[in-house]
Amino acid sequence: xxxxxxxxxxxxxxxxxxxxxxxxxxxxxxxxxxxxxxxxxxxxxxxxxxxxxxxxxxxxxxxxxxxxxxxxxxxxxxxxxxxxxxxxxxxxxxxxxxxxxxxxxxxxxxxxxxxxxxxxxxxxxxxxxxxxxxxxxxxxxxxxxxxxxxxxxxxxxxxxxxxxxxxxxxxxxxxxxxxxxxxxxxxxxxxxxxxxxxxxxxxxxxxxxxxxxxxxxxxxxxxxxxxxxxxxxxxxxxxxxxxxxxxxxxxxxxxx
Numbered sequence: 001x002x003x004x005x006x007x008x009x010x011x012x013x014x015x016x017x018x019x020x021x022x023x024x025x026x027x028x029x030x031x032x033x034x035x036x037x038x039x040x041x042x043x044x045x046x047x048x049x050x051x052x053x054x055x056x057x058x059x060x061x062x063x064x065x066x067x068x069x070x071x072x073x074x075x076x077x078x079x080x081x082x083x084x085x086x087x088x089x090x091x092x093x094x095x096x097x098x099x100x101x102x103x104x105x106x107x108x109x110x111x112x113x114x115x116x117x118x119x120x121x122x123x124x125x126x127x128x129x130x131x132x133x134x135x136x137x138x139x140x141x142x143x144x145x146x147x148x149x150x151x152x153x154x155x156x157x158x159x160x161x162x163x164x165x166x167x168x169x170x171x172x173x174x175x176x177x178x179x180x181x182x183x184x185x186x187x188x189x190x191x192x193x194x195x196x197x198x199x200x201x202x203x204x205x206x207x208x209x210x211x212x213x214x215x216x217x218x219x220x221x222x223x224x225x226x227x228x229x230x231x232x233x234x235x236x237x238x239x240x241x242x243x244x245x246x247x248x249x250x251x252x253x254x255x256x
Contacts, residue, residue, distance in 0.1 A: 002031030003234040008082040009033045010131065012063060013091035015043050017050050018193050020144060021091040023226035029056050031230055036081055038063035040070075065092055065123035071130040078134060085134045087233040090127055090143035093120040093158065093195065100157035102200030108157055116157050121164035128172050128183065137180025142232045143169060144225065145185045145244065147252055154201030166244060173242035182241040184232050188225035189217050189248035213249030 009028055014021040014037040025035050035058045039047040044062060051057050059081055064070050078085050095101060095116035100108045128141050146155070148163035155162075165185070172183040190196060190205040196219075209217035225247045231237065232245065246252045 002033075003236060004028050004087075004230065005032030007033040007086040007233065008078075008084055009035045009087040009089065009233060010078060010085060011035055011037045011058075011089040011091065012039075012065070012127065013089075013093075014039055014047050014050065014060075016046055016194055017053055018222070019050070019091070020188065020191060020193065020222055020225055020229075021089065022050055022054075023222040024089055024091070024229050025051075025058060026054055027223070027226050027230045028233065029054065029058070031234070033087075033233075034082060036061060036078065040064040040067075065127055066118055071126055074127075074130045075134045078131070084136065085131055086136070086139050088127060088131050088135075088139075088141045089229060089233070090124050090141065092123050092127075093144075093161070095120060095158045095161060097198045097200065102154050103156070105156040113157050113160075116161045117164060120158065120161040121168055124165055124168050124183075125172055128176060128181075132176065132179060132181065135179070135181055138235065138238070139179075139181045140233045140237075141169075141172065141176070141181060141183045142229045143183075143185045144229070145187045146190070147187050147246070147248070149252075153204070154199055158199070169244075170242045177241060182232075182237070184237070184241060185244045186225050186228045186232065187244050187246045187248060187252065189213065189251060190219055191222055191225065192219045209249060209251055212254050213251040214254060215249040217249040217251070 038061045040062045099112045145162045148166045228247045
């Protein structure tokens with residue numbers, strides 16, 4: 001029996017096979033979960049191709065976390081497809097890489113920054129609020145971050161958005177605790193995804209991680225952060241909430 005046996009999970013932001021969300025879905029299914037995945041717009045076609053490579057093809061729904069109609073109907077959609085919900089994976093982030101990253105920090109306009117905050121940060125509470133009516137005690141919300149406690153070259157406003165996401169997760173844990181719902185984040189090292197490839201200068205992180213991280217780091221290995229997310233979705237962390245689990249080879253704990 002897998003650690004997610006009988007669990008009903010929503011995994012957002014699944015795009016290509018290189019997305020961490022894809023591997024979360026694969027491992028969650030192997031551990032016994034029934035999974036529904038989401039994306040929206042043009043990314044739906046990419047996601048549709050990717051999920052065909054899974055042993056069990058999950059249902060794909062369209063969900064734009066900035067669309068109030070999508071959020072309002074989400075609980076009914078998931079109740080129809082799953083009967084209820086035991087876990088939510090927030091694997092959503094967006095910021096225009098040419099206007100808010102790659103050294104553009106001081107020249108970014110508020111309109112572009114606001115989009116990054118709404119999609120990458122505020123969406124955690126919006127998504128949790130939308131799903132809470134069909135989630136019972138013991139349910140778990142898990143998001144993905146990239147260490148927001150320090151500044152990183154090239155990451156710029158997305159780094160700030162991740163810092164906000166980390167704070168929001170702590171507040172989600174505070175206010176969702178009354179319903180028995182946990183909220184935690186996994187801080188992954190730099191994994192090769194479509195998003196990472198679009199950020200100017202992010203490829204320089206790979207050599208840095210490999211040299212400094214005590215356990216080393218393989219940017220093509222998506223399993224470590226995906227397994228951590230699945231573990232937090234399970235009942236094995238029943239009293240852990242508002243926390244950040246680092247899956248970065250130990251980089252965050254190493255001064256030099």
